[in-house]
Amino acid sequence: MSALVFGGSAGLGRALARTLAARGESLVLVARDARDLAAEAAHLRTLYGVAVEWMALDAADPQATEKLAGVPGAAAIRRLIFPVGTGNDSDDGLLPPATVAALVNANLTSVMATVSLFLPQLLAANVGTIVGIGSVAALRGRNRNVTYAAAKRGLESYFESLRHRTAATGVRVQFYRLGYVDTQLSFGRRLPLPKASPQAIARTIAGNLGRDIGCRTLPAFWRPISWALRALPWRLYRRLNF
Amino acid sequence: MARDGTASWPAGPSETHSLVTMDGGVRVAGATVQRPDRYAYFRERDGAMPAIPRGAGFSFAAASFGAGATTIDLRSFDRVLGFDARSGQVEVEAGATLGALFEFLAARGFYLPIQPGHHRITVGGCIAANVHGKNPARDGTFVSQVESVRVFHPRHGEIDLTPQKESTLFAATCGGLGLTGIIVSARLRAQRLPGAAFHVVHRQVATIAEGASVLREQSSRSDLMYAWFDCSRRGQAFERGMVVTGEFVSEPSDPVAFKLSPSRFSSQSRARLPFSLLNPISLRLMNAIYFRLLRRSGTANVALAEALYPTRANELYLSLFGRRGFHECQAIVPYDQVAEFVGQLRDQATRTGVRITLAVAKPFDGESELIRFDGRGTSLAIEIPRATAASQLMREIDRLVVALGGRPNVIKDSRLPRDIFEATYPECDRFRTVLRQWDPKRLFRSELSDRLGL
Numbered sequence: 001m002s003a004l005v006f007g008g009s010a011g012l013g014r015a016l017a018r019t020l021a022a023r024g025e026s027l028v029l030v031a032r033d034a035r036d037l038a039a040e041a042a043h044l045r046t047l048y049g050v051a052v053e054w055m056a057l058d059a060a061d062p063q064a065t066e067k068l069a070g071v072p073g074a075a076a077i078r079r080l081i082f083p084v085g086t087g088n089d090s091d092d093g094l095l096p097p098a099t100v101a102a103l104v105n106a107n108l109t110s111v112m113a114t115v116s117l118f119l120p121q122l123l124a125a126n127v128g129t130i131v132g133i134g135s136v137a138a139l140r141g142r143n144r145n146v147t148y149a150a151a152k153r154g155l156e157s158y159f160e161s162l163r164h165r166t167a168a169t170g171v172r173v174q175f176y177r178l179g180y181v182d183t184q185l186s187f188g189r190r191l192p193l194p195k196a197s198p199q200a201i202a203r204t205i206a207g208n209l210g211r212d213i214g215c216r217t218l219p220a221f222w223r224p225i226s227w228a229l230r231a232l233p234w235r236l237y238r239r240l241n242f
Numbered sequence: 243m244a245r246d247g248t249a250s251w252p253a254g255p256s257e258t259h260s261l262v263t264m265d266g267g268v269r270v271a272g273a274t275v276q277r278p279d280r281y282a283y284f285r286e287r288d289g290a291m292p293a294i295p296r297g298a299g300f301s302f303a304a305a306s307f308g309a310g311a312t313t314i315d316l317r318s319f320d321r322v323l324g325f326d327a328r329s330g331q332v333e334v335e336a337g338a339t340l341g342a343l344f345e346f347l348a349a350r351g352f353y354l355p356i357q358p359g360h361h362r363i364t365v366g367g368c369i370a371a372n373v374h375g376k377n378p379a380r381d382g383t384f385v386s387q388v389e390s391v392r393v394f395h396p397r398h399g400e401i402d403l404t405p406q407k408e409s410t411l412f413a414a415t416c417g418g419l420g421l422t423g424i425i426v427s428a429r430l431r432a433q434r435l436p437g438a439a440f441h442v443v444h445r446q447v448a449t450i451a452e453g454a455s456v457l458r459e460q461s462s463r464s465d466l467m468y469a470w471f472d473c474s475r476r477g478q479a480f481e482r483g484m485v486v487t488g489e490f491v492s493e494p495s496d497p498v499a500f501k502l503s504p505s506r507f508s509s510q511s512r513a514r515l516p517f518s519l520l521n522p523i524s525l526r527l528m529n530a531i532y533f534r535l536l537r538r539s540g541t542a543n544v545a546l547a548e549a550l551y552p553t554r555a556n557e558l559y560l561s562l563f564g565r566r567g568f569h570e571c572q573a574i575v576p577y578d579q580v581a582e583f584v585g586q587l588r589d590q591a592t593r594t595g596v597r598i599t600l601a602v603a604k605p606f607d608g609e610s611e612l613i614r615f616d617g618r619g620t621s622l623a624i625e626i627p628r629a630t631a632a633s634q635l636m637r638e639i640d641r642l643v644v645a646l647g648g649r650p651n652v653i654k655d656s657r658l659p660r661d662i663f664e665a666t667y668p669e670c671d672r673f674r675t676v677l678r679q680w681d682p683k684r685l686f687r688s689e690l691s692d693r694l695g696l
């Protein structure tokens with residue numbers, strides 16, 4: 001049994017891969033850059049003695065995910081974890097079509113494509129966990145992160161469907177709405193609330209694997225904020241600039 | 243990511259930080275910091291801007307910021323890339339910490355004999371500062387356990403350096419203060435771990451010169467050695483001290499699992515206290531207690547991790563200096579000049595009214611190449627609280643070091659003037675030449691390199 005970590009070479013994905021490897025789990029890492037992947041795979045093998053395979057592919061190209069069927073050890077994959085996604089500084093609703101497509105693909109389409117590739121084998125084994133990673137940015141649409149938030153909201157809907165689809169099976173589907181995490185994505189940004197460490201988030205996610213928890217917001221202090229944001233009537237919400 | 247798309251280097255998201263040296267002497271309020279975590283960052287490019295790599299940021303001098311350079315925090319490159327259990331060779335990325343490497347190696351029956359005393363210091367930092375360990379006279383300095391180094395420079399791309407291949411650049415990089423480029427990874431030679439503890443012996447000595455000669459005598463058979471002196475008193479008791487030597491307790495060396503305690507220490511957290519708690523009274527009290535503790539321990543077995551990384555005590559001690567900080571001067575003084583050095587130091591300390599909080603000696607027996615801190619003699623590290631009179635004493639010590647043929651450690655003193663550096667490092671001009679041939683635009687720079695004219 002092994003876990004596929006999509007986005008496993010840096011940030012939260014790296015922390016997740018390390019947490020799982022430390023628990024003795026075999027891994028398949030997927031990310032854009034072969035050298036990053038090779039280095040992380042070498043580290044995990046050397047430190048924890050686990051089997052680590054990897055494949056370099058660009059999440060902006062969902063069709064490329066088909067290649068994952070050929071990754072060594074693909075048949076043993078029982079866990080699919082998606083700490084993958086990317087933002088764009090000029091994502092204000094006026095991005096050119098190719099950029100919009102790439103953003104939606106990286107955050108949503110490639111995840112769906114990868115799940116559909118492996119879901120049959122999880123269902124056949126009647127075991128496994130699929131973990132989607134969303135963002136508090138998708139709680140309410142706003143004047144920035146327009147495409148990113150739309151893709152992440154779409155992802156949340158997709159994971160709800162997936163959970164419904166697998167409800168009668170042994171496959172667990174989980175979704176995390178994450179606040180700010182201290183990764184390259186948030187580095188250099190002025191943020192109104194503190195960033196969580198990727199290691200802390202990874203420990204929680206790894207600890208929940210296999211449980212039927214549905215959707216969770218992390219870190220926990222975002223929960224009341226999410227409720228309040230959602231409850232805010234449009235008349236007030238439109239005045240917010242954040 | 244869209245933010246990485248610019249043509250110049252270094253490119254990527256940046257933050258503005260206030261950075262300060264560990265000794266509190268140099269502070270840059272608006273330092274631009276990048277924290278790359280992908281290899282794509284190390285791509286050959288034109289139009290590069292000044293930059294300087296940074297590890298844990300524990301240097302006493304401003305080696306990883308300043309001079310308008312973008313500080314590049316390498317700590318996300320922290321991986322162990324390979325390990326050969328027969329030879330003990332380990333390949334690591336530059337941001338790997340000594341502690342993580344120690345936990346990894348000890349569990350496999352190996353360790354690095356040469357390393358400084360805090361487990362969060364990075365391998366890249368150790369190479370760039372060519373640090374020393376517990377017995378430099380016998381073991382040499384960090385460079386002697388480096389097999390190869392991979393360096394990135396935007397003009398040249400990545401290049402592997404060894405003592406055989408690109409030997410000049412290898413020599414300039416090990417101890418080159420990060421000025422040849424970014425150390426990306428390195429191959430180090432770890433040694434078989436002889437045991438999980440040191441058998442430590444404490445010997446009381448009356449003078450620093452006596453301590454220095456005991457260190458010299460014992461250096462061939464000790465795995466760990468230093469001498470601590472209480473210089474907080476006036477008169478006869480000025481230099482009383484304790485020589486500490488340790489040897490591995492030789493047990494059948496089963497692999498040992500160590501888990502180091504986490505530390506959040508930084509040059510910022512060190513300076514949290516708004517004022518210094520080290521006044522003449524507290525200092526005498528503290529030193530008297532410490533002296534008695536050492537004397538009472540006599541001989542004892544000390545666990546390896548504790549002996550290698552006495553972090554708790556050091557962190558607390560350095561924090562007592564408060565926001566204003568301290569001065570350290572570490573200098574290798576020729577063996578036959580130690581007594582003269584100490585005598586004049588005592589006179590100057592008395593004259594300027596400065597209390598020396600700490601003096602630590604270690605034996606050295608190597609050659610200084612380029613700008614590496616090495617030589618033959620006794621290294622004396624002296625710490626004093628930062629104050630006007632203290633700067634005066636530091637200038638006197640500078641003169642003394644030059645007059646007696648000593649050599650100061652540039653990484654330990656954030657104020658060391660260029661003329662003193664030039665007078666004590668005969669190969670500094672050769673280092674400058676090597677650097678300019680490799681990098682005519684002198685892309686990698688820091689407050690330290692600007693101050694020393696490198």
